[in-house]
Amino acid sequence: MYLLHLIIMLPFIFALGCPLLYRLKQHIHTGWLILPAPLLIFIYFLVRLPEVQSGERLTATVPWIPSLGVNFAVYLDGLSLLFTLLISGIGALVVMYSIFYLDKNKEAIGRFYMYLLLFMGAMLGVVLSDNLIVLYGFWELTSISSFLLIAFWYQKDKSRYGALKSMLITVFGGLAMLSGFVLLYVMTGTFSIRDIIANISAITGHSLFVPAMLLVLLGAFTKSAQFPFHIWLPDAMEAPTPVSAYLHSATMVKAGLYLVARLSPIFAGEAGWFWLVSGTGMVTLIYGSYRALKQTDLKAMLAFSTISQLGLIMSLLGLGSAAAIYSGTSESLFYVKATMAGIFHLINHAIFKGALFMVVGIVDHETGTRDIRKLGGLMSVMPVTFSIALIGTSSMAGLPPFNGFLSKEMFFTAVLNIMEMDVLNMQFLGMFFPIIAWIASIFTFVYSILLVFKTFTGKKQFDKLEKKPHEAPLGMLFPPVVLASLAVVFGLFPNLLAYTLIEPAMAAIHPTLLLTGQQFEADIRIWHGWTAEIWMTLGVITVGIVLYRLHHRLKVLHQPLFSGITLNKTYDGGLNLLDRGATGLTDRYMTGSVRHYLMYIFVFLIVSMAITMGISAHSPYDFSEFAPMSSYEAIIIAVLMGSVIAVPFARTRMMAIILTGTAGYMVTLFFVIFRAPDLALTQMIVETVSVTLFLLCFYHLPKLKKELESLRFRLPNFIIALGVGVMMTLLALSASSSRSFESISEFYIKESYNLAGGKNIVNVILVDFRGFDTLLEIVVLSIASYGIYALIQLKLDHGEDPITLGYWESGSKLTSGRIRSNDVILKTISKVVIFIILTFSLYLFFSGHNEPGGGFIGALMSAAAFVLLAMAFGTRTVSEVIPINFRKLSAVGILVALLTGMGSFLFDVPFLSHAFGYQDLPLLGHSELATAMLFDLGVYLTVVGITMTIILAIGRDK
Structure with missing residues (x-):
């Protein structure tokens, strides 16, 4: 199914x-x-x-x-x-x-x-x-x-x-x-x-x-x-x-x-459900019907009419829920009839209200207005529309022989039963149900008459209309004619619905009836004799006609109930208050300063981590398994700490960048010592490219100001930086000293070659075991690069001078002239070095599955070559020598990685499942072929595209 x-x-x-x-x-x-x-x-x-x-x-x-x-x-x-x-x-x-x-x-x-x-x-x-x-x-x-x-x-x-x-x-x-x-x-x-x-x-x-x-x-x-x-x-x-x-x-x-x-x-077995559903429905019923009397716009009248009718159906569903409270007793069948009335009226309301909305649309479409004060006498020029409106309003008003009459009578029966059966010992409160139902029915009768007779009968006012009225085309009349016909058919033959739709629906709402063996038949009849319901209907018609005749004279029907505070004013006021409050709060922290935003992020990080670690810490840090520190490791740490501590005291941005790069290269040296060639290569290339990016960003940074050297400016930076450093150190020590589970590293060491056919564990993790993470990471990086490109493009489009590579800092000032002293040497050397770097990057890419390297490292190495080309010859030369749209290249890379992962679906295996095998190839001999290389190719293209998009966006010239 x-x-x-x-x-x-x-x-x-x-x-x-x-x-x-x-x-x-x-x-x-x-x-x-x-x-x-x-x-x-x-x-x-x-x-x-x-x-x-x-x-x-x-x-x-x-x-x-x-x-x-x-x-x-x-x-x-x-x-x-x-x-x-x-x-x-x-x-x-x-x-x-x-x-x-x-x-x-x-x-x-x-x-x-x-x-x-x-x-x-x-x-x-x-x-x-x-x-x-x-x-x-x-x-x-x-x-x-x-x-x-x-x-x-x-x-x-x-x-x-x-x-x-x-x-x-x-x-x-x-x-x-x-x-x-x-x-x-x-x-x-x-x-x-x-x-x-x-x-x-x-x-x-x-x-x-x-x-x-x-x-x-x-x-x-x-x-x-x-x-x-x-x-x-x-x-x-x-x-x-x-x-x-x-x-x-x-x-x-x-x-x-x-x-x-x-x-x-x-x-339904909860008493609160009965009171809330039936009570809310009753209040909505009488409020909506009363408000409908006050409207002069036809659609507004139907809107409040809809509110009223929804309240009627909701109240019936609430009254019918009493059947669950008295489940298994003979009384439950009386309350079930309320649910049946609700279901029946739900169908009837959809029929006559759909027809009436279409009638109002026809009137608006053919006359140009829905204002009841400008309408009148349309019956002579729109007879079919008038007939539909008469049937629809008669059904809505509960007049025989239309379907609305039957469900309204069943509504009266339900409220009278509730009063007589004294459900939940409500005593005198039960009297309010039939009283509210009767008054609301009078209001419904009045606005139904107003809608049809004020629009289609009475004095013609065609001069007030925007269009010359005429009957609607057949295609517009057909849908409401169908609905009006159903209102008549289901009024004359209600059991067409009773046995086909209402009884199965009742079985779904009251399944306990079937469990208790009680039989329920939805037998709906037009005439039950001179019952209380008939007399209530006659009273509705009589009082309704009187109110209709006195409608214009009764000021209470035209004046608002409350002229001061209304629900709409409360909504608008609350929304405005919320908007002003949100704007005021946002203006306080959205200062436009990136420094402030970073402070928010880091303070939140410090506080959240401190709370989490304080709550979850159960044992002191264990340093017993840590390896002893050698003398050369101590020297590297001393140099690293010295360079980091010196950064805040640097007088120029150039010196700050050099010190930051020194710290990065010391970390690279650690990776070399700890025999992590992949990480060492990655860190070294990232530091090289980062230094270039920092230099290019000089153009976009404001000049250094003396107030930036003040204690008031630097002290918050120092405290936050110290807090982040301490928390990250504690986090690293905590993660290293206490583990709830065995390290997964042993699994990677044992299974990297068996399951993925690769000896380079780092690369296998990136492209196979954690390939989905890598896919998401390159997508995020691509989005970031597009954002940087868009921001720079927006700035250039607003009249900023295009940036030129070669900006250097002299003291606290920027000079835009190119440093010419080393141009010849740089250009000459770069012509050879670039090809060496590119060749090495390809080697890293192809050998990465079993040796140090991979798509990510190879891509960074290629990007480094392109950066060197840009520094030596300018970004325009890069575009001429390499006619590639790097933004599209990153998109192609993501697509290649995605298609590689989806290719596994062809073999009915999970997304990003890779396969490998060994084949004898010409010249290459016995070689390994792995689908992971295709995924790695996607990573390679994406990272090259991302890096060059950022470099060229920040450092391009025209």
Whole structure:
């Protein structure tokens, strides 16, 4: 069943192809080429319907990080199937609608469909993932892709503001949710949702259970725009209408509802879950419906309507969670009906809200405005649109015979049951549920009437419109007509959904019903007699009509609840405060001084190492196994220490560089004494090239100032330098004197030749045993070289004089004249020496596998030859003699090393696995051939490219 993974990846595959498909826009609208993706997904899941309905569960797992329990596991049951059909079905209609809504010649439709497909794929990943970490990854991808969709018209300030607001709030909730997932893992040892549900009895009494529940709910509430996190949704309406129709009817805002439903088997037995979910939903329901009455923009009205409807569904999921509290009793079936009402209304809301968003888009598209005060009388010129709007608003208002009426009646039944059954001994608090539900339904009825009648009936005001109104084209009408038709069909024949989608979804949300042997049938009927629910509906209609007639006279419906502090003002103020605080703090430490930045780094290093060593130190340092110091070693140490101590007292930069180089060459001498030829060669070449780099950097450094010699300047440097030296010395002694494990060096000594065919252990470690480290190191070095090149190029482009090799320091001043006295000698000698150095570098490269050398050392030796060429003849001559783009050379080197590692895949072995063998070659005789040499070639090319990029960038001339 790996086909499920392919289905999730299908939108991403199409998204990658969007730039290519966009090039065909002159011949065909990109949307027609994108439309097959959601259609294929919808058809696939529609075909799976009989399997899931019969109780079968489709699963597939691809290992990702097995050691951490993170696998790309997908799981298709009744709940995920319901959401996949909504995501793909309404997604297909939205794509078709957007073809006629967006002008292919005026809009960046390639970018639009790429973002839309990314979002579709992310939503499919959310609802199909069985692993919590994978679910979280897709969850945050929905936030990022919705940010891109909301900010599609990024030229508008409101679009950027709304996109940022939605991302900050939902990502904040997502991070909290991730913390809850981690707590669940700590309690259960698994990230699998199915495994956690199977072991729920073991964690219900755990001390981390309630914190995990609260963190998970925070993520769900922010994503589903529950009060007080709802403030992002109205501002998100700045997105194009197809985006609003998709994100806020069937997908993004439904993700939080899905999470609550999916994790209900885990948390529903907790009383806090019942109160938080149902209570938050009720508050959101009445607040959103009341705010919708105050809006004059059609999309804003639908935005607050969406908030209200999401609160209704959330409250039903909360009320239905009482079934877990009373599991096994006859009362549990009453509470299960609340969940069924929530699932049914979730489907209905996606249908009628998607249609209404498309209607508002048609009105805006054909009239140029969404302001309800400028609209009116459109029914005569837009009859089809009016019919769709009438069906959609009637369903939203809960009028028969549409689907919204049925789920609203079931909502009334649920709140009445909660009051009558007195769940959790809530006593008089239970009365608030039906009261809030009834009042919110009145508000819903009023704004539904306002939306349709203020727009399509009444006095014509065509003179206030930007465009002459007319009916939309057939392609734009077809998607909302389909949705409106479904609202009628599912209203007249509700059991088409009951037995195919709702019952399997209920089995996923309440698996305990199956375990206890209780039977539940989702039998939905239009008429149940003259029940309390019918009388409540009649009351809603009666009071709603009165409020509609008095709407303009009731000031309370038009004035803001709070004129001073509001949630939006609190958000804006908090964001501004955070921005000012961050700016002030950043200005304090981001001084522009590299010296200050190094001080921060070194102080942090000293403090962190001191704390770590103080906490972890268990035994004194053991010096018993250290070798005695010979007299010549003492002399070398004395010279090294003398040169280092003298550096701070040097009067000129030239002397400081000479002293630093002396210290480096003393270290080289140590490597020679300790019989480490590879390290000695590397250290010697690095010191040579470093001295050259220091000389070239003179041009970019400011002149020496007297205040730099003051005690106030040098004392912090001395203290920090001393601290770093002491800590690194203690660290080296600690590492040498106490080991928790046996040294791995013995393994390298024994196995270097057997496993890698090389006698040079250092080179074998670099290109074979630790080849992945080497690959990453050359990548990092390449990035650093490109950064240096970019910085120098930026400085030259801003009018700085190009640098010329040959700058020397005289006292504290720089002179730009070339030193001519040794030019002839240097040029003459270098013509011979350069070829000797290059030949030696090639020898080091080819012999490195068994003798001292290797790609890294050979590359440094070649770079040293090129540096000598540059010093003798100038950097321009280097470019003429060696017409190579060294930046591209480093890229080629990385590519060679990467391809060498990937070549191991052809033989079904791990990345960077090397092979070697022995062959009889012409002239060379019996010779070793190792794939490690190809990897070493990549290292060679990369290091040469890196070194020369830096040298030529700093020391180039024009």
